[in-house]
Each structure stands twice: as C-alpha cells, then as structure tokens.
Amino acid sequence: MPELPEVETIVNALRHGGRGGKPVTGNIVESAQILWDKTLSEPSPGEFCAQISGRKVEEIFRRGKYVIFRLDAGFLLIHLRMSGDLRVDPSSSTQVGDHDRFILNFVDGSRLVFNDTRKFGRVWLVDDPLKTLGKLGIEPFDPALTPHVLFCNLQSKRKYIKSLLLDQSFIAGLGNIYTDESLYRAGIHPLRISSGLTETEAERLLYAIRDTLDEGIKHNGASIDWVYRGGSFQNSFRVYQQTGKPCPVCGTTIERIVAGQRGTHYCPKCQPKGV
DNA sequence: CCTGAAACCTGTCTGC
C-alpha cells in the first residue's frame, strides 16, 4: 500500500499521535527488538541495539516512500515496501502481533511497531541518510519541478512513461496506484515513450500527478485487500483495479495490461496510444 | 543506457 500519500499519512500520525498511540516525536528509545533479522538493512543487530538505545526522536518526516526519524544522533530510516505498516502501541505489555518484525520500546512505556506481512520492508540506522536516499529523484511537490523541467527530463529518457514514473530516481514517491491514476487523469497512454510527450502533455501530467497525490493524502491514502490502514482513497479509483468496468468519463471498458512487469490499468479511449 | 526476468516473501483469490 505504501506510496507517497500513505507514507505521508503515517508520518503525520507518528508526529501528532493517532494510529492508536501517543506522538513518537520527543520520545526516547529504551530498547529495540528485531523479530525478523533481514528487516534490518544496516548495521548489524548487535550494533543497532547498542546504538539506538537512549536516542531521542527529534523529528519525523518523509522523503519519497521512506519514513525518516531524525535522532539526537543519527537517522533511523524505514521503507515499508509492499506490505509494511507502522503503529504505536500505548503500552509495551500488549502481545506481539502476527507479522510484527521490528519494535522500538520507548522510555514512557509506549512502543513503535513495524508490521510487515511480506517481509520486504527494511530499516536502516545511519549517520548519513544521503548514502541511502541520495539516489532519489525530485519530490512531486517540489516547486523546482515546473512543467518545463518535467518536459525536459522526459525528453532525456526513452522509456515507457509508466515505467519512468515508477522509477524513484526520476520522481520520488509514485507507485503503481498513483501512476495509473495520474496517467488516466492526464489522458496519456501508459506505453507512450517518455521522450515523445509534448510540452502540453508534460504540463497536464504534472498537474495530474499533484492532483492525484493531493486527493490521496486528503483521503489518508488507500486501503486495499487484507492490508488495511484506514485510508479511503480506494473508493476514488478511476482506473486502478477497475478492469472491465466502464470509464467514469466515456464509458469505455477499462483495460489491464502489463508494463514493466506491473499490472497497468487505463481507458483505451481517454488515453490513446497515438503515434 | 535500456529492458525483461528473477529474486525477496506471505496471503488471497480464481479456476479446474
């Protein structure tokens, strides 16, 4: 589930309370439990537990799809990947859940739990976050990303537009849902080659991306299948997982294809392949 | 530089 709007929702909750807990900001870590070793990307479990103990959470923010905790020394980075979720338990006496992989116990008795069914999620404790985050592309809402800049960047690549938007080094934060929805709103076929888009299309695409993400954030993200997180954007999907249903604009049947190994949903009429 | 496929994992759903 976790694309930019979902991560943003989680970060907000961790900052201000919610997700069943007190605010994490300002809390001090007492200890860590690593329930699935591979969840920890770096450093080693021993070093991690030694270093994290006693650290204070100064600030929590998002970059791309990463949740970032700025500590009084170092940074804790968490990537939720496909099925990860973060929650706060008010009390650490609560039982550990089925797919809980990683726990931070705080001195006030609450704890932060990383739950991740598919075990793809990763955690880092680093001094220099840029080593991990450095390859990320520009944020979609960065004012420096103007229609013209996007157009030029699209020109410099020769990839399916769908694949390029999923590339985190191109723009950071878009995943399968928001890419399909953005391309639909922009009226651009997912298999168009990026360098073939016109400047007008690039402009439409940028505004479509921002509108779609905005709406996602407004709905607290999307909840799908058995991985539920409380968002409601799934009720506003226009093409994503709408295969076989009529396009809300023209009534044409929504189709599903595979692009870059990802299921891709679009309206054949509103998003013409063109030349 | 680019693409496709495979790998990392568990769970759900569909069709035979």
Added chain:
DNA sequence: TGCAGACAGGTTTCAG
C-alpha cells in the same frame, strides 16, 4: 474440497 497458478501497494540485481 483440493490444489496449482496468478496476482498483490516495491526495489534490487543480473543477463542480454
């Protein structure tokens, strides 16, 4: 009911 296969919000690695 059982079981194989497809599919799932992501990223990395490797072959071609």
